[in-house]
Amino acid sequence: MSDYQTALSTYDAESVTVRDRDLTSEIMGELDFGSTTYLLLKGTPPRDGEGRLVNAMLASLMVHGVTPHALAARLTYLAEPESIQGAVASGLLGVGTRYVGAMQECAAVLQAAGSEPDRESAVRAIVSEYAERGDPFPGIGHPFHKPVDPRAERLFALAEEEGLAGDHVALVRDVQSAFEERTGKELPVNVTGAIAAVCSDIDLPPEAARGLAVISRATGLVAEVIEEQSRPIAADVWHRTQERMTYSGDR
Structure with missing residues (x-):
């Protein structure tokens, strides 16, 4: 008996196994993203229609205007343009009980x-x-x-x-x-x-319900960062905020 166990995945020199299925022959090109997500979360493949619903839920939360998550990702990308994962992660930290993750x-x-x-x-x-x-x-x-x-x-x-x-x-x-x-x-x-x-x-x-929100919004945040490269707004948001900010201290 090993010290640690996982039922998610394993691999050897010639194959990768995910939830008792061969990744390349039974999942890649065979299951869509929603169905694969359900398989990972539940350990069993979705029944008829369940994969379609997971796909729809994933699509429903990707983007929704200029949200706090989008701004966080764009502003972080402004500060560290070499780190797309850092920008996306900063936006995902806000998937909480008030926005997106409730x-x-x-x-x-x-x-x-x-x-x-x-x-x-x-x-x-x-x-x-x-x-x-x-x-x-x-x-x-x-x-x-x-x-x-x-x-x-x-x-x-x-x-x-x-x-x-x-x-x-x-x-x-x-x-x-x-x-x-x-x-x-x-x-x-x-x-x-x-x-x-x-x-x-x-x-x-x-927990899986919020997990779907995290997965969905991650895709949208990648798109926000890519758009920030060609249509930047983060620097302008920063400068406009600075222009409107006043100091309220005593000195």
Whole structure:
């Protein structure tokens, strides 16, 4: 018995094995990126439609305007243009509970509620807890996308097409309705809530939901850095900020 074990991969002089499959003959050119990602995360290949959903979730978060992640990557690239990985890493550090990465929390809440025997009571408890804390629920509402988040609706439509929209998709809709009833506001399910629900319905853990966000945004940040090379904005952002900054100290 060796000191350490892994079920992810191994290799020898003539082959690479990933999750008990030969990399070159059974994965490369045979599985798409989403299906391979699911295989790595779960240890089993996706069932019909699951790979398509993972691909769609990966595509949904790559870019979304001039976000803090994009600016962080571009500014880091300005300081260290030899290190594209450093620029991308700086942007990825912000995939957190406020931006991009909140689907981990949402998925954990949905999966816990989905295991409760009384669904209606579980939904009421979620709404009450977040309302009493004064916190927004991470899967509901969006500052720009109204009355619906088109990315969320597309993911739901794909899940329906593949016959994979299950209890958690229904549950996030119930949570949405309950929040709207309590607040009197129109609160769409956002892409965070859709990813959390779909991941839960295809049996991925909450950590994997945020992991998909990390993988997705990494691709977008590579594109941000490449565009920064030909259409730079980082230096201008820096100089404009400096021009608008005033010193408020006593001396």
